[in-house]
Amino acid sequence: MIEFDNVSKIYPNGSIGLRNINLTIQKGELVVIVGLSGAGKSTLLRSINRMNDITSGDIRINGNSVTQASGSELRLIRRDIGMIFQSFNLIKRATVIQNVLSGRVGYHSTLRTMLGWFPKEDIDLSLTALQRVNIREKAYTRADQLSGGQQQRVSIARALAQEAQVILADEPVASLDPLTTRQVMEDLKRINRELNITTVINLHFIDLAREYATRIIGLRAGEVVFDGTPEEATDEAFAEIYGRAVKHDELLGVL
Amino acid sequence: MRAPLPTPSQPSPPVVDIQPPLRYKRYAGWILLILIIVMCSIQTKVTPYQLITGLPQMGQLLKEMFPPDWSYIPTIWAPMMETVQIAILGTTIGGIIAVPVALLCSYNIMPNRFIALPVRMILNLVRTIPDLLFAAIFVAVFGIGPFAGMLALVFFSFGIIAKLTFEAIEAIDPGPLEAMTAVGASRLQVIRFGVLPQALPYFMSYLLYTFEVNVRAASVLGLVGAGGIGLLLDRSLGLFRYDRACVIILLTLVIVLIIDYSSTWIRRKLL
Ligand SMILES: Nc1ncnc2c1ncn2[C@@H]1O[C@H](COP(=O)(O)OP(=O)(O)OP(=O)(O)O)[C@@H](O)[C@H]1O
Ligand SMILES: [Mg+2]
Numbered sequence A: 001m002i003e004f005d006n007v008s009k010i011y012p013n014g015s016i017g018l019r020n021i022n023l024t025i026q027k028g029e030l031v032v033i034v035g036l037s038g039a040g041k042s043t044l045l046r047s048i049n050r051m052n053d054i055t056s057g058d059i060r061i062n063g064n065s066v067t068q069a070s071g072s073e074l075r076l077i078r079r080d081i082g083m084i085f086q087s088f089n090l091i092k093r094a095t096v097i098q099n100v101l102s103g104r105v106g107y108h109s110t111l112r113t114m115l116g117w118f119p120k121e122d123i124d125l126s127l128t129a130l131q132r133v134n135i136r137e138k139a140y141t142r143a144d145q146l147s148g149g150q151q152q153r154v155s156i157a158r159a160l161a162q163e164a165q166v167i168l169a170d171e172p173v174a175s176l177d178p179l180t181t182r183q184v185m186e187d188l189k190r191i192n193r194e195l196n197i198t199t200v201i202n203l204h205f206i207d208l209a210r211e212y213a214t215r216i217i218g219l220r221a222g223e224v225v226f227d228g229t230p231e232e233a234t235d236e237a238f239a240e241i242y243g244r245a246v247k248h249d250e251l252l253g254v255l
Numbered sequence B: 001m002r003a004p005l006p007t008p009s010q011p012s013p014p015v016v017d018i019q020p021p022l023r024y025k026r027y028a029g030w031i032l033l034i035l036i037i038v039m040c041s042i043q044t045k046v047t048p049y050q051l052i053t054g055l056p057q058m059g060q061l062l063k064e065m066f067p068p069d070w071s072y073i074p075t076i077w078a079p080m081m082e083t084v085q086i087a088i089l090g091t092t093i094g095g096i097i098a099v100p101v102a103l104l105c106s107y108n109i110m111p112n113r114f115i116a117l118p119v120r121m122i123l124n125l126v127r128t129i130p131d132l133l134f135a136a137i138f139v140a141v142f143g144i145g146p147f148a149g150m151l152a153l154v155f156f157s158f159g160i161i162a163k164l165t166f167e168a169i170e171a172i173d174p175g176p177l178e179a180m181t182a183v184g185a186s187r188l189q190v191i192r193f194g195v196l197p198q199a200l201p202y203f204m205s206y207l208l209y210t211f212e213v214n215v216r217a218a219s220v221l222g223l224v225g226a227g228g229i230g231l232l233l234d235r236s237l238g239l240f241r242y243d244r245a246c247v248i249i250l251l252t253l254v255i256v257l258i259i260d261y262s263s264t265w266i267r268r269k270l271l
Helices: A041-048 A071-079 A096-107 A120-132 A148-161 A178-195 A206-212 A235-242 B023-044 B048-065 B070-104 B113-128 B131-142 B146-170 B175-182 B187-224 B230-238 B242-270
Strands: A002-010 A016-025 A030-035 A056-061 A081-084 A166-170 A198-202 A215-220 A223-228
Touching: A002 A041, A016 A041, A016 A223, A030 A041, A030 A178, A030 A206, A030 A235, A041 A056, A041 A166, A041 A198, A071 A081, A071 A096, A081 A148, A081 B175, A096 A120, A096 A148, A096 B175, A096 B187, A120 A148, A148 A178, A166 A178, A178 A198, A178 A206, A215 A235, A223 A235, B048 B242, B070 B113, B070 B146, B070 B187, B070 B230, B070 B242, B113 B146, B131 B146, B131 B187, B146 B187, B175 B187, B187 B230, B187 B242, B230 B242
Parallel strands: A030 A198, A030 A215, A081 A166, A166 A198
Antiparallel strands: A002 A016, A002 A056, A215 A223
16 A cells, blocks of 8 residues: 655656645555656655655555665565566666566675576566566567567566565556557556555556556646546546647557 | 777757858968968978978888887787786776766765865866876886886876766766655765766766777887886887887787777777
8 A cells, every 4th residue: 555645746856746635555556657747656656665755744654654764674665576677677688688687686695696697586576577577488589679669568577576565657658559559558557456456657648648547647737737547537637737739649549 | 090089968059040150261271271380380490391301210110110010029028018017007907096076076966075176176177287208207106117107107096087977977867866865875875876877877978088089199108118118118119129019019919909909899888
């Protein structure tokens, strides 16, 4: 369970990231966050694992405060949260399995990991994770030899190898073509259902949000202006979130 | 012959309209350059005249160099190997010390400038001192012999490798560092899994490049008493045994060429 308690974020330059956010996200939900560019979607997502510090309020995961966590506590919290980026953020020169294994470092002492050796269980776990996103046969290929969609699946596998309880994905499909976009979204949805992993995804395609989310949260200028089911997220509701009518390029289109 | 040093790709500068420079500016530049050259020549009394008067002596020297005294090879073999060994030790130790220092002065690893800036200043200081000066200083401190030469190369290599490596580290993709931070990695783990895989090929390439430079540097270290083949070269020249000096020069040339070629080949494979 992720709780936002009166969370606000003001960047040092004065721009407002989040304004008085109160939210509770239950275990197993697949929340999609929508909103215009600059509405605060990334800020919200990245404050969950404290990749961004917040200015006031508190964020708790299963009752533990992220905001107050010390260095080592924070690392343990982050270990249980997988993060997926728009630009994949893989080590391009390393093999796929090395990338997936790097998700395991939080489980071992710094000293043990320095040589880059991982126990057999970790390797099995990583291979299973790759199996889950259907790219096990690429395990020993260099990451930069994969297509964008495959690279994004490697980063999902990295989150699975972490044995994450929560997955955060910031525009995970923004740099993919429509077909691969659906495959990656299917993977995220399947993992969310099969493993009951709480998933929070920032998206800018309205139809994708409606199709995959169990809950949609709309942000405008750092505030929650919509919070409801996909059925409730009608075109009128989106017009409300965006402050204007939905545009054609905000739809991925039906395949 | 030498492959250019690889540098991490940087965003290309914005395209600007280039105006042809005004003609008088171009002439002024040339005139200034010629003026400087003439001034330097007058001040130092280095003139083309010396080249012409020296040429016959050059011919004489070449004549005395040949035929080379091949029987000298067994004598110089050991010092020659010592030269290469000095270079290997100096480069390796200097390179190892360079790693933590390069990390300390990269702003993306060490956002704290109170550490990074002073370290950079020390690094720049080390880099202003030429290798032979280092050698002379260490000979004065530790006495004549290869140890002083090795130590000189440690400092010399350290300066080059640390500088090139920290520049490579600053140009790496920050994405993997962010990803490693997000999986809960400690600072050292972020470096091990985010920085190392990206920077290692550059580091190895700089290490080999410095080794090439050091083999050449090590062959003249003997001139200031810091071990290696340079001592014998100095002695042969002093005794006017140009036939022996010739063998030393030829052997050094062969070894340097072999090392240059293989190192260039490996560096190409690395990147
Ligand atoms: N590092 C930063 N420094 C200063 N202001 C920032 C910073 N990051 C974001 N902001 C500001 O905070 C607000 C919210 O930004 P955020 O990146 O969270 O928006 P977003 O909804 O993710 O937008 P996008 O769809 O473009 O990714 C914006 O006004 C932005 O300008
Ligand atoms: Mg964003």
